[in-house]
Amino acid sequence: MSVSTSEQAGAAPKSRLRSFLDGDVWYSFTRSPVVMLSAIFLIVTFLAAVFAPYVAPHDPFDLASIDLMDASLPPAWEADGDPRFLLGTDDQGRDVLSTIIFGARISLIVGIAAVAFSIVLGVGLGLISGYVGGRLDAFIMRVADVQLSFPSILIALLIDGVARSVISRSAHDEIALYVLVFAIGVSGWVQYARTVRGSTLVERDKEYVQAARVIGMGPTLILWRHVLPNVMGPVLVIATIHLAVAIITEATLSFLGVGVPPTTPSLGTLIRIGNDYLFSGEWWITIFPGVALVLLVLAINLLGDWLRDALNPKLR
């Protein structure tokens, strides 16, 4: 008896962390090993990307530390391998593992920035569309429909290609990353806008919004303070899956040679560079960045699928 009362007393002021750990989401997380593995892999990758200069065994962009004598060494476990370079070296003697860590960093930066841009654009337009309604709503949704009928990778490629020819060559390398983020971001806003518009239509007529309107709150403040927090749930799920798509899009564009410049290679650029050496048998230069890309995308997809199911009460 005394035990249970003390438990109740302890549980009464439940901390946020405590209630999260007791909740269904955490429970389903601990019950699926694949999802936990994905999460651990992602956390490790994120940390490695953030602390790349400290984690990477070599600095692939420090010319002083690169020795051409080390060029094109196979992975360490092969006969000619060098234990200093676990995954081998590329044609210029750069450590493949280090370039992958730095490449993942660029891929993640571009991917996350593009998703953030999509969210701002999509959620903003969705809120306005749903709240204002009328012709503006019809117009925004028409544009969304039209865009949806084109594959997003094609839209990103077209925007990127057009932007590239507009910008002078000398300025390319500096703003290539921003152009890329813009192109991928614009190609992905529709899903957010549609979802948020739907939820906004529902929230708009609820009493708390009417009450806010009655006390004289402006529409911007109502949308920001009251509607936005209530429509962000699904956005989180879309964003997870979208991150995987954005990373693949970035890698594809970089592979096609219209993405990030070779001076700051992403995973896609590394695969492109390595592809030239495939025929001479130096497979590790292109395959390892490829494996890293697939694992990254697969982990995000698995986590996203799980999140969608876990947050959706209908599926329980």
Place this chain on the structure above:
Amino acid sequence: MIGFIATRLFQSVIVMLTVALIAFALFRFVGDPINNMVGQDTTLEERAALKERLGLNDPFFIQFARFAGNAAQGEFGFSYQHRRPVSELVAERLPATLELSLISAILALAIGIPMGVYTALRRNGLLSRAFMTLSLIGVSLPTFLIGILLILFFGVILRWLPTFGRGEVVDLGGWTTGLLTESGLRSLIMPAITLALFQMTLIMRLVRAEMLEVLRTDFVKFARARGLPDRYVHFKTALKNTLVPVITITGLQLGSIIAFAIITESVFQWPGMGLLFIQAIGNVDIPVMAAYLVMIAFFFVVINFVVDMLYYAVDPRLRVDARGGH
């Protein structure tokens, strides 16, 4: 009905005009078109005369109208890089892309549908699970990596298949085909598989989901209750009802195949439209880029229009909505 078609047609025209405007703006304002046409030693007077003759001094809208009119007839001017009419380049490259896309679409359907049916019927079978896992990997593998892996295994390690180009082609009165020569067919295998794989996993998952849905319906239960053999119920009753959405989605996916062909063509150096476009971006060859923009937009607009019309023809509910809503 007429109202519905008119609305859709109007939308399509707006989309085409917007794309044409972007293409025109690119052509007219990125760099100097005159500079790209004449040599270094052309005098300023000659340049001015050429500018006048080409109508580049006319008001914006007249120039745009001329551009759109020419584009409608397939004329996009001269490629800066190849020094040849863009229409000629396109005519040369189009068969390669269409052949590759068509074969891939057939491949995706011919393998995707049986795999989907199988995984729906034997939901817990070992092979079904293997298919589903493969399809998850297929979705996570970017197209270009599939191509690289195929090249590595079948081109570099095993040396079975050629890794780039179209092989020998036969000219059939302006249409070059690689389907009639051995080297052409061998060259087609890897690009076609690369392009088909993603669509295949998509079709498989779609067929599986639709099939599971249909198998749960009353008329299938009734067919079973009548004592019809499993084979008949599965393939005659269920599969037939599954295929309607599958065919529509496949129609829409035709556009994606053309879009993803850019990537496949780039990996295998396949001399098609996509490779032409990627090279045009690299060389800032604006007329070629403009032509590709307009053509791909036109292609998508036509596909979407046709699919919309098909929906309208197939689904009576849309007709009621159109009458009541607008």
